[in-house]
Amino acid sequence: MHFSFETIPTFVWVFIATYAIYWIKKPRLGKNEPPLIPYKIPIIGHTLDYLFNAENFLAECRQKYGDPFSVYIFGQVTTIAGNEIAHEVYAASDTFSMTNATRDSFPLYRILKSIEKPDTLKITVKAIRDGITAKLPAYTERVQRTLMFSINKEIGDCSKPKVITTVNNFSSMVARSVADVLVGQEISKDEDVVKAFADFTKDFTAVLAIPPILSFIHPKVHTKIITLPLKFGWNPILKHLNTLKKHLKPVLEKRLKDREILGDKYEPPLDVIEYFLNNLEKDTKVITDDYLNKICDFIFILVIASIHTTSHHTTFALYDFAGRPELWDDLYEEQVIIDKECNGELTPHHINKMVKLDSFLRESLRTFGSVAANPHRCFESYTFKNGMTVPKGRIIQTYLSDIHYNTTAYGPNPRSFLPFHGLENNFPASKTDRDYFVFGAGKHACPGRFFAVNEIKIGLHKLILNYHIRTPSGKTEKKLNYGPVALPPVAGLIFENRKK
Numbered sequence: 299m300h301f302s303f304e305t306i307p308t309f310v311w312v313f314i315a316t317y318a319i320y321w322i323k324k325p326r327l328g329k330n331e332p333p334l335i336p337y338k339i340p341i342i343g344h345t346l347d348y349l350f351n352a353e354n355f356l357a358e359c360r361q362k363y364g365d366p367f368s369v370y371i372f373g374q375v376t377t378i379a380g381n382e383i384a385h386e387v388y389a390a391s392d393t394f395s396m397t398n399a400t401r402d403s404f405p406l407y408r409i410l411k412s413i414e415k416p417d418t419l420k421i422t423v424k425a426i427r428d429g430i431t432a433k434l435p436a437y438t439e440r441v442q443r444t445l446m447f448s449i450n451k452e453i454g455d456c457s458k459p460k461v462i463t464t465v466n467n468f469s470s471m472v473a474r475s476v477a478d479v480l481v482g483q484e485i486s487k488d489e490d491v492v493k494a495f496a497d498f499t500k501d502f503t504a505v506l507a508i509p510p511i512l513s514f515i516h517p518k519v520h521t522k523i524i525t526l527p528l529k530f531g532w533n534p535i536l537k538h539l540n541t542l543k544k545h546l547k548p549v550l551e552k553r554l555k556d557r558e559i560l561g562d563k564y565e566p567p568l569d570v571i572e573y574f575l576n577n578l579e580k581d582t583k584v585i586t587d588d589y590l591n592k593i594c595d596f597i598f599i600l601v602i603a604s605i606h607t608t609s610h611h612t613t614f615a616l617y618d619f620a621g622r623p624e625l626w627d628d629l630y631e632e633q634v635i636i637d638k639e640c641n642g643e644l645t646p647h648h649i650n651k652m653v654k655l656d657s658f659l660r661e662s663l664r665t666f667g668s669v670a671a672n673p674h675r676c677f678e679s680y681t682f683k684n685g686m687t688v689p690k691g692r693i694i695q696t697y698l699s700d701i702h703y704n705t706t707a708y709g710p711n712p713r714s715f716l717p718f719h720g721l722e723n724n725f726p727a728s729k730t731d732r733d734y735f736v737f738g739a740g741k742h743a744c745p746g747r748f749f750a751v752n753e754i755k756i757g758l759h760k761l762i763l764n765y766h767i768r769t770p771s772g773k774t775e776k777k778l779n780y781g782p783v784a785l786p787p788v789a790g791l792i793f794e795n796r797k798k
C-alpha cells in the first residue's frame with residue numbers, strides 16, 4: 299500500500315470520527331435496567347452474533363442473565379424479552395408500540411402517505427374486524443374458488459411428479475383470494491391486479507435491501523439513505539399503485555352511480571372496498587384523486603399486512619407436511635371425510651371440523667423458526683413487575699424462541715414437532731396465548747389471524763386432497779435465516795396427483 303505524509307490527516311480524521319461515534323453511542327444504562335451483556339468490539343457490540351448466530355447467542359445470554367437482558371446491536375441497546383417478560387410488553391399497549399418500532403426499518407409511510415395519519419391503524423383494524431372477520435363465513439365459498447383456480451393454474455396436473463419451486467412462497471395463490479376479498483370480484487380476476495398484490499411487499503423490501511450499517515450512527519440516517527432512491531424517482535412500488543388505481547376508479551364510480559340510481563334496491567357487493575365506500579368519507583359523490591389515493595393506500599396497507607405473512611406461513615406449513623411422512627395418512631383421512639361430507643363445497647362448519655389440520659397448522663406456526671421478531675418501542679420509561687426498568691425510546695425485541703420452545707408449556711422436547719398439541723389442549727391455531735406469540739398478543743394482536751388461518755387451512759385441505767406432496771430429500775428441509783428471522787426453505791416441493 300502506498301503511504302505518504304498526506305494520508306496522515308485522513309487517518310486522524312477517521313480516528314476522530316470513529317472515536318466520536320464510539321463516545322456518542324457508548325451505552326449509558328439507567329438504574330435497574332436489564333443487564334447489558336458484556337461485549338468486546340466497541341460500536342459493533344453484539345451485532346455479528348445477533349446476525350449470524352442469534353439462536354445460540356441469545357440462548358447463552360438467557361441462561362446466564364435471565365429474562366430480560368439487553369444486547370448492543372446496530373449502535374443501539376436493545377432489550378430482549380422472553381417467556382417471562384414479553385407478555386408484559388404486549389399488555390402495556392399504551393407504552394409499547396410495534397408500529398413505531400418498525401417505522402425506521404420499514405418506512406412504508408414514504409410511499410403510502412395515509413400511514414402517517416393518527417387514526418389509520420384504528421380504521422385499518424376496524425375494516426378487518428367488520429369488513430373481513432365478521433363476514434368470514436360469507437367469503438368461504440369465494441376463497442375456496444379462487445384458491446382452486448390458483449392451484450389448477452400454478453400447480454395443475456401432476457400425473458408425473460412435478461417440482462414446484464417455492465421462491466415466491468405461493469404469493470400469487472394467496473394474493474388472488476385476498477384480492478377477491480379486498481377489491482371484489484370485478485377486478486380481482488385481472489392478472490395485473492393479482493400481480494400487483496403478490497409483488498408489492500417483495501418490491502417494497504427491495505428498497506430496503508441495504509443492510510442497516512448506517513444505523514450504527516443513527517437509525518434515521520439509515521432510513522434517509524435507503525429511501526434516497528425514491529427521491530430520485532426510483533420507485534418500484536409506483537407501478538403497483540397505478541395498476542390498482544386504474545382498475546379501481548371505474549368500479550368505484552359505477553358503484554356510486556348504481557347507489558344513486560337504485561337507492562334502497564342497491565345490493566352492496568361483499569368486499570372491503572364497499573366497506574370503505576360506506577365508512578371513509580361516507581357522503582362522497584365523486585371519486586376524486588384524493589379519495590382514490592386514500593382507498594388505495596388502505597388497500598395496500600392490508601396487502602402488506604396480509605399477503606406476505608399468509609403466503610410465508612402457507613409455505614412453511616407445506617414444507618412441514620411434506621417432510622413428515624408419518625403425518626400424511628392422518629391428515630389426509632380427515633380431509634377425505636370432510637370432502638365427502640361437503641361434496642367438495644366447504645362451508646364454515648366444515649372448516650371447523652378440520653381439527654387435526656388446525657392443530658398441525660398451529661404447530662407449524664409455533665415452530666416456524668424466527669428467533670426474535672416483532673420489535674416494540676417504549677414511549678416512556680417502564681418498570682416491569684420484577685423491578686427492572688427500560689427507558690423511553692428503548693426497542694424491546696420479542697424472544698420468540700424462548701416463548702415458543704418453553705418446556706413448561708411444550709414438555710421436555712419443546713423443539714420437536716407436536717402436531718396434535720393444539721388439539722389435545724384445545725388451542726386453535728388462531729388463538730393467542732402467553733406461550734404462542736406468532737400473532738402477537740393483547741390489544742394489538744393480529745386482527746387478520748382468523749382470515750389468515752382460514753385461508754391457509756382451505757388451501758392445505760385442497761392441496762392435501764389432490765396431491766401427494768413431498769420434499770426432494772424425503773425429510774424436513776432446512777429453513778433459511780436472515781439474522782434472527784426465519785424464511786421458508788427453497789428446496790422446492792414435489793407434487794404428484796393422488797389416485798382418485
Ligand code: HEM
Nearest residue numbers: 396603604607608611736737738739742743744745746750
Ligand atoms: C399468518 C399470517 C399472519 C401473521 C403471522 C401475522 C402476524 C402479526 C403480528 C405478529 C402482529 C403484531 C401483533 C402485536 O403487536 O401484538 C400483527 C399485526 C397486524 N396484522 Fe397480522 N399476521 C398475519 C396475517 C394478517 C392478515 C391476513 C391481515 C389482514 C387481513 C393482518 C393484519 C394485521 C394488522 C392490521 C396488524 C396491526 C394490528 C395493531 O397494531 O393493532 N395480518 N400481525
